[in-house]
Amino acid sequence: MLNRPTTDLLSRSEPRGSRWDRQPGVRLTLLGLAMVLPLIPIGWRTASIMNQDGDKWAPRSSPVTVTTQPIPTHGGRILTDDGTVLAHDQQRFSVLVHYRWIETPPDPSWLRGQVLSRLKPRERRDATRVASARQSVLLRRKNLLQALATLCRVDKIQLEEAAGTVQHRVERIVKTVEQNRNTAAPGSRSTSGSPTSLVQTIKRALTSPPRREEREPVVVTEELEYHRLLQDVSLEAAGTIQEHPERFPGVVVRVSTRRVYTHGSLAAHVVGNRRQQPRDRGIVPEREWVGASGVEKSYDPVLRGQPGLRRIVTNRHGEVVSTRILRPPRRGRDIQLTLSLPLQRRAETLLDQATSTGSSGGAIVVIDLHTGAIRAAASAPRFDPNLILAPDADTWKSIVDNPSRPLFCRVTGMALPPGSVFKSVSATALLQSGILPPGHSISCRGFLDTPSHHRCYVFSRFGIGHGRTDMGDALCRSCNVYFFDAARRLARSGSTGHNSLHRWAANFGFGVPTGIDLPGESAGRLPSPPTKPLVSETMQLAIGQGPITATPLQVVRMMAAIANGGSLVTPHVVSDLGPDPEALATRAEPRTTPIPGLSKRVLDTVRTGLQRVVEDPRG
Template sequence: MLRRLKKESNELRQKRTTQRRLNVLFIAVMTLMTLLILRLGYLQIVKSEDYKKAVASNENIVINESVPRGRIYDRNGKLLVDNTAKKSITYTRGRMTTTYELLDTAKKLSKIINMPTDKLTDMDKETYFIQTHPEVVEKLMTKESEQFQNDMITQQQYDDILYKKIAPRVKLSKKELEIAAIYREMSAGSQLTPQTIKNEHVTEKEYALVSQNLAKLPGINTTMDWDRKYLYGNTLKTLFGKVTSKEEGLPKDNIDYYLARGYARNDRVGQSYLEYEYEDVLRGQKKKMRYVTDKSGQITSSEIIDPGSRGNDLVLSIDIELQQKIEKMIDKHIAILRSEGAKTMDKVLVVVQDPNNGDVLALAGRQIELNGRISDYHYGTFTSQYAVGSSVKGATLLTGYHQNAIKPGEEMVDEPMSFAGGMTKRSYFNQDGKITINDKEALMHSSNVYMFKTALKIAGMNYSQGMSLPKDISEAGRILRTGMNQFGLGVKTGIDLPNEVVGQSGKLTDNAGNYLDLAIGQYDTYTPLQLSQYISTIANDGSRISPHVVKEIRTPSKTETLGPVKEVVNGKVLNKINSTPTEMRQVKSGFDMVFNQIEGTGYNSFHNTTVKSAGKTGTAEVFQNGEPRVNATYIGYAPEDKPEISFSIIYSNQPVPPPWLPGGDLGRDIINSYFSTKK
């Protein structure tokens, strides 16, 4: 009986234990089920949109592809820069594409195209060899692999040793070199970004074969690429600027800037001058492609969702026919001047513009080597600076008027000047005598002495023989230099091109001789474009206007004609000259005498132009390789009464006169050509 009770008791105990265990298991299962349901609810309700977007982004990727840039026209609608289409073979790498798959596609592609191998480097060849000969790598690097696994050497050290050991063993056949060249281009691209494999000399047969075998060549595509085409050859080509190639892609020094603005690393962008300055206008609206990928990241299909459009077009203020004529004139006058002794002359720079609105009609520059070889230097018109001599004297007089230092028509004695300490100054036209002249005659004769005395008056001093010059000339120097700046001399002109230089301005503190030289253009240096802005400011009676080479921005047209005007680019009035009409007329009258009075320094070249012209000449003493030389300058405008064009000309490093070379004849020919064409 006792044993039976005990047995029942044990059975009951076991049942209770089993029941408790089942209860715990049931609770655990229910808890897990509840958590699972809650998790599923969270994923389906709370995170549903996020995961939908993630799936969409994995399966539908939108990639921007580059389009041709905008065209560039001259002011008369003549096409200067266009795009020429060329066949291109590209590769778009998937997200999960392996090196083996890259090599496999490269091998297949090599069977149907001829791939240039001239860009392959030794490292490219070694990399290809390493990828295709793993057994050789394993045998060579047994020791180093063990060291790397045990953290005894770094990845960089391992790679350095590997490439050093592999280099002597790399021997590739012609076909292997082609595969290596294709592999090099394919592996250079970013994921899901089209990378150009070949776009030079793609034959019709190659293009057709690749197009027919796209299904067997994952990631490969055929498309049309473009190159810039210059319809007027080298004319202004340097000024148009460069565009990076597919290989160069984004400039390394500005890569973050471009990436932040939606560019891809291999996009082509303007690299210099107009192409760079107007990149946002010329770049165009990219073509948008949608790539569909599978779960492994491989591209399964693609479609165009936005064909994009080429960039907006630029209409320049430049007249291409005038530009070409001026370039020919420059070359002609270089030959003439060299035949008359100007063998050391190394640059000729010309700017022609409309003084009333800032339109630049022509920018032309030439560099000349000692052997007479000539090359383009158009950008030198705003990126190089020179001492320009007496051409600045109109600005000196107008500054003197403004400071009440002199009055229009005021007479002074032109005479040799001497100062305490032995310094002497004189005018070229009057070496020894005393001649009374007024301000207009001072311009006509190019009197240095009149300008020196004007500068002294600005400093609050009247000249007397043997006088001492002040030790501190800084305030007078600031006033005179500011007066020059008002005309655009020594400051940026505001042209719509990069890399414009200001010129050099030396210190004007304790050297009064430098201050006097500033008054005759013999101290600070200026650009040809600054000279042009200065003479234009006088020609239009006192408005300093920013020059510009772009006149209009036009939306792209599907035909060969210009599209609608999107934006008109006007020159901005930067400042007005603080001169009275009487003061401005006085200087312009002096400029008239320079060109049209027989005693004027520009008379020989300009007195018989097609329309009456006015202006100023200058000669600055400089040194070239330690030898004395001169810069000859000419500025002017025409017609004299209602100017339509203004110009500046600089010849650098001519031989010291005599003889005086007929450099002004180039200015005469520019005026005559412009107005005869207009008629």
């Protein structure tokens, strides 16, 4: 290979490559121009947009928050049978002001944002215009409360005090948040170099939010919210604020409703009351009201209607940019009750007179014996629903601590031994069993065997008896001895005799709810018959004593069955819900259930005795 031929022809030839290869500077210049030239029109267009259309596009580029909030609706009215309004919704207007507009001194960041929002981009470089805009914002802040005070006819001092209260509360929240932020959590950092510590450090770094710098201010939600300064302003004032937002910057009107019970405590336990549900944060119409008792609770979906839905767009300062109604509210429907207003008033007057002598409470129920419609339902003591819509601490404590329990509906919830009214059931059971011959009578001395036990009331009070007494007399004059004697005969006939009383008590609706369309009804108590009943147990049950309990509503239902020919009715307090078929399906349909096996002859005998209770001078 060392002897191969060589030549210097290549070394003496021209350099290889094009002319551009020998001029790298030119190439770089052309490449730079190719990259820069397309950017020139883009930059020109950007500058044009900023100078000419900046005000148009700036709001769209600012960060906004979109939320949905409910729109309050009007609840349905509750009416008596003649159309008298017992409960209705009253519209109310509240004035809310954004926190930054009442904060003193104004927040620098917010103030700067307000100033810049009033200037075009080219004007923001003019110090004179910026200073003028700043003074304009400060002047509007200063005059805002005075404008509201003049419009709403209130003292400006009242608004200043309300604003000061809001600011004091918000500042306390901010202070608490800052203290929590500055308090270092013990053990939050580990100095160990072990693999486990390293894994924890990496996990903490990936999952924990970045810590704020000490110089970065804390901004809490309350600083970006609207706060109520005035409540129950006039419709005229609310309309002016909504029609002229430029005169009242940072101000919104909240429309809500308040339940009003026109006649106060009249039929309070039937009508019921409402309570407020917790609300979401932000600009909401009002915390939603829901039924808590009575018809307000039973028919809450019908009365309450359906709230609407509003879409709200707010900027980073929490100010409303735009709103749009997504769903209009649907008004609740009216409900007509079966109550007769004059009869209800009369029942409550009689009950108040009866309980004024020291009784802890009572109830009066008037029912349509053929349909089950409740014509009057009085319970004492009562309460005024208007006072417990939003009670103060003292008012609520006085109601809750009252030993008479005014919130308790005694018509449907007071289960007590029925007493002598149960003798109607006992008479039916005795006559149906055939244990007593027709026209059976006894001589009542006022006691059964000994003067100290199983006595009549007249013997305990006056030391006398009822004399010769048959079934009609026993019902008319409420003779305990007659039923003691008959119950002893029934018990000695075997366990079927005691079971007969239980069976007929169940047939007349004892031990089960009546099905009334009111919440919280008690079923009372009807114990199962014992296998080997004692004679004394049967005797006590015959006069409505012992472990049996019943509500006034169960008793009046039993009496209605005797009066109407032997059918149990379903008590109800609502007569009309309107044309909505879905709502009608929620209503307790009036129905009657014939009592099986009840003899007309027995029923006539019991009805005759009960009729004598109110017609016979000795009844």
